[in-house]
Amino acid sequence: MxxxxxxxxxxxxxxxxxxxxxxxxxxxxxxxxxxxxxxxxxxxxxxxxxxxxxxxxxxxxxxxxxxxxxxxxxGAPWDQPRSLTVLTGLLKGSSVDRRGVLSAGAALAASAGSWSKALGSNSSTELPIALAHGAVLLTHVEDRLEHLRHFDDELGSGELYQLARNELSLIVMLIKSRRYDSFALAHLHSMASEAARQIAWAAFDQGSPGIAQRFFDGSLRASAEADDPIAGAYTLSFAAIQCYSTPGQANRAVSLLETAQERVRRKATPRMHAMLAARSARALSKSGAKRESARQLAIARSALDKGRHDDDPKSLYWVDYGEIEMIAGSSALQLGDPAEAIRRFEAAMHASYPGDEAYPRSHAIYLARAAEAHLAMHDLDAAVAKAHHAARCLGSVDSERSATELDGLRVKLAAHTSYGPVREFLQAG
The missing domain is CATH 1.10.260.40 (lambda repressor-like DNA-binding domains)
Incomplete structure (x- = not known):
């Protein structure tokens, strides 16, 4: 450390x-x-x-x-099943965010290393008594977690934090009931991992990196206890966004994603590999690694070419060609190539990226970046059009991260207030 x-x-x-x-x-x-x-x-x-x-x-x-x-x-050791203790403490703990972005990043790196070592170490042979019809209840919980993912896509993270906490609290209660067999318990811990990830993501999206880090850690612990590397790798892919969104932390994000990729190398479907490669490309663009970023994007596209698999995790519903091209556009803009960024953003739309309907929160961010690319190419009309579109998307979304992205675009547009459409957009707020 x-x-x-x-x-x-x-x-x-x-x-x-x-x-x-x-x-x-x-x-x-x-x-x-x-x-x-x-x-x-x-x-x-x-x-x-x-x-x-x-x-x-x-x-x-x-x-x-x-x-x-x-x-x-x-902190709580990783060499024995302790996720339940950690998650219970998180649910009872303070919601005050005292940890800064750099210390949160350092803690995430420590958690990733411990998670990688802990996978497969849960050797408990205790078999609680199975509950009749227990699988039905678990299916209901899993369905609610899926609905929350779409809730976040369409409405943002403002309400997600508490809703996901409620789900995690229920899952912890079910684990504590000791009425499930070992297979169901592993399933419950995997769901706990996803609920904790959703809480962490909501906290990060609302500007609380310290709270996010603690729940990312809890998510990784639960996935290790379930011996579910896919769930943990998915968590690390979101923790990486927190890292590469922090100045000076891009290399740490790359490291998190490398850990995730290594642990699922022989277990993940092509769609999972595509997602991790695309996130790696974005992290690498933040560190200026143009060639390696392009290589990861090529890996992502090739993986998607292999098509969908029956065992694709439900959480990867959003991973498609449109999303990959949006990430490619963001990466190109970061690497100082606005013309390529515009081409990639346009390619995403040609791939039928359903941003307005399904992903307005993410689309607002991508549109703001597209506007910045047009601005860099001195096309003020296109920049303003994209800015208006981004503002419309953000109008129905509660996301500090998206709002911050649009605020950054407004700052860049402020240098062009002599142009009427720019001035009108800024005055409209």
Whole structure:
């Protein structure tokens, strides 16, 4: 964990464009001393972390990571079934988000490593008594989780957080009832993993990365206890979005996705591989790895070419050519190629991407990025048209993440207020 902290500190210092002499002077430490800290020859002390936060204006992020390290090291162990204890604690715990984005990312990395090691280690032979008609109730719970996924797509995460908490609370109660056999218990833990993932995603989408991290961790623990690497890999794919949406955390997102890909390499369907490859491409674009990003997109498209499989997870209903091309467009824009971004966004629409009807929250984000690409190509009319479309999508959605994306577009458009349609869009709010 300290190695990742040093790397984060190094990347943030380099991104500031400060020379070593200036940085050391403002930090109040010797240049050689700080070089040794970053190289691992000296410890990252509270004073050094605080100095980096102060000079780089990172809002106490590095100090927070350092303070969180003992908790990360001494948290609930992964070498025995403990997901129920963790999930129960999360449901009873505070909803206050005290962890910053960098410390949340560090904790996610620790959870991913522990999850990978814990898979397959649950060797419990205890067989609770089976409940008559229990499978019917479990099917109802699973159906509700599926409905919540579509609820999130169409209405955003505002209400999802509490609804998913209710489902997780019910699942935990069913596990505690001890009225299910080992097969049903594994199914319940897989559903607990999905419910916790939904809570984590809702928290992230509403701007609470610390809460999201805790529930991502709980989701991974539940998937490990169910020995369900597919559920855990799906969770990591969303945790990766939290990481690559945080400046300086793209490489951590890539690492999370590599862990997911490795653990499902021989178990996942092509559609699952396509999703993980596309998310990897997006993370790689955030780190400027153009060639590798393109390679992952090619893998995603090739995987989709293999068609649907009967055992595709229900949660992958949204993975299709349209979504892959939207991710490709976002990646191209990130890599400084707005013309390619426009081509990919248009290809998504030609693939019948059902954004307005099925995915207005995600479509608002993609439309804002398409508008930014048109703006970079000096096509103000197209940029404004996409901006209006994004605003219409967002009108029915509760998502801080989507709203932030549109706010960023408004900032970029503000430089063109001399053009009437731009001015009218900005004035409309």
């Amino acid at each position: 300290s190695d990742q902290l040093r790397n984060d500190m190094r990347q943030e210092r380099r991104a500031s464009a400060m020379g070593w002499k200036q940085f050391a002077r403002e930090a109040g430490f010797g240049e050689a001393y700080l070089r040794n800290v970053e190289n691992g020859n000296r410890a990252v002390t509270h004073g050094v972390a605080n100095a980096y936060d102060r000079v780089l204006k990172t809002g106490g992020a590095f100090t927070g990571v350092l303070e969180d390290m003992p908790a990360m090291a001494t």
